[in-house]
Amino acid sequence: MKWYSWLTPHYKELVKLYRTNKAHHALLLNCPVPVGEALLAQALAHWLMCTNRQKERICHQCHNCKMMQAGTHPDWHIIKPIEGKQLLGIESIRLLTDTLFRHAQQDGNKLIWLPQIELLTEAAANALLKTLEEPPLNCFFILSCHNLQQVPATLRSRCLIWTISAPDESYSLQWLKHNLPKQTDEHLISALRIYSGSPIQSLTMLQSDKIKDKYQFIQNIGQALKQKNIVLLLSSLKESKNMDYLFWMITLWSDAIKWGSNTRNRIINVDCQQIVQQLAEDIPALKLHQQYQLLLTTHRQCKQVSGLNTTLILTDVFCRLIVS
Numbered sequence: 001m002k003w004y005s006w007l008t009p010h011y012k013e014l015v016k017l018y019r020t021n022k023a024h025h026a027l028l029l030n031c032p033v034p035v036g037e038a039l040l041a042q043a044l045a046h047w048l049m050c051t052n053r054q055k056e057r058i059c060h061q062c063h064n065c066k067m068m069q070a071g072t073h074p075d076w077h078i079i080k081p082i083e084g085k086q087l088l089g090i091e092s093i094r095l096l097t098d099t100l101f102r103h104a105q106q107d108g109n110k111l112i113w114l115p116q117i118e119l120l121t122e123a124a125a126n127a128l129l130k131t132l133e134e135p136p137l138n139c140f141f142i143l144s145c146h147n148l149q150q151v152p153a154t155l156r157s158r159c160l161i162w163t164i165s166a167p168d169e170s171y172s173l174q175w176l177k178h179n180l181p182k183q184t185d186e187h188l189i190s191a192l193r194i195y196s197g198s199p200i201q202s203l204t205m206l207q208s209d210k211i212k213d214k215y216q217f218i219q220n221i222g223q224a225l226k227q228k229n230i231v232l233l234l235s236s237l238k239e240s241k242n243m244d245y246l247f248w249m250i251t252l253w254s255d256a257i258k259w260g261s262n263t264r265n266r267i268i269n270v271d272c273q274q275i276v277q278q279l280a281e282d283i284p285a286l287k288l289h290q291q292y293q294l295l296l297t298t299h300r301q302c303k304q305v306s307g308l309n310t311t312l313i314l315t316d317v318f319c320r321l322i323v324s
Contacts, residue, residue, distance in 0.1 A: 015044070027162060034146070042068075141159075173185070220233055222278055247299060253288060
């Protein structure tokens with residue numbers, strides 16, 4: 001099984017709680033950014049299923065271990081939204097509840113992994129709450145969320161909340177360098193800051209060359225601003241990346257504001273500092289803030305309203321930012 005080193009301390013501490021009977025039957029992994037929490041959930045479940053474990057180690061040899069390794073254990077349940085749906089409905093929770101109140105097929109523990117609990121509908125959350133309040137014997141829930149405030153307070157109160165923050169930036173930088181030795185430090189740091197320190201998301205961005213797309217797009221913005229020519233931007237647009245373009249512009253304008261307020265050590269686009277400085281020096285601070293708010297509002301509207309022509313919206317935004 002793939003593993004991330006920053007999960008090891010969390011694994012050891014959580015296993016210690018289970019070993020000393022101080023754990024809760026419902027564990028909520030609060031992960032503000034993706035850190036590989038699914039791997040941690042699987043490792044904890046594997047430990048709870050193993051019949052010959054030694055401290056935090058599993059035996060890998062018992063029947064339960066072999067089924068967990070093969071992904072075929074009948075008492076290990078992974079709950080996700082039905083394909084094609086974004087939210088997790090009450091039907092999935094009802095089916096789960098029916099299964100849990102039956103006898104464990106392997107006469108041991110029953111484990112439930114429910115990622116992104118904030119995707120539960122209100123009805124599904126209420127149904128899950130009833131099960132958490134009166135759980136079946138030897139039943140353990142491992143839940144996770146990326147936004148704890150979106151989880152109903154009633155559910156939060158029934159769980160042991162365990163927060164896993166992104167690793168320290170210097171640690172993540174070394175990890176990325178080990179995996180991508182040919183990438184520049186500037187690109188690595190920029191990717192980390194775009195994804196709020198998540199090394200996993202940063203690695204995906206860097207491996208897909210999206211970081212180079214972002215770099216080129218921001219360079220085009222610099223040229224377009226110099227020449228007051230939006231054609232440089234419009235000619236490079238690809239509809240599938242429109243939301244990326246908007247987000248990258250938000251980070252760029254945010255950096256320009258930071259540059260003007262002498263908080264340059266936290267800028268995101270460290271690989272494009274000349275363009276950041278250009279924006280900060282060429283555009284008055286008040287106008288920068290107004291343009292930043294325009295970008296935020298546009299990005300929010302494009303995410304919330306389906307069917308919008310994002311290319312036309314981007315063209316309008318470019319005209320208002322570049323030509324005005």
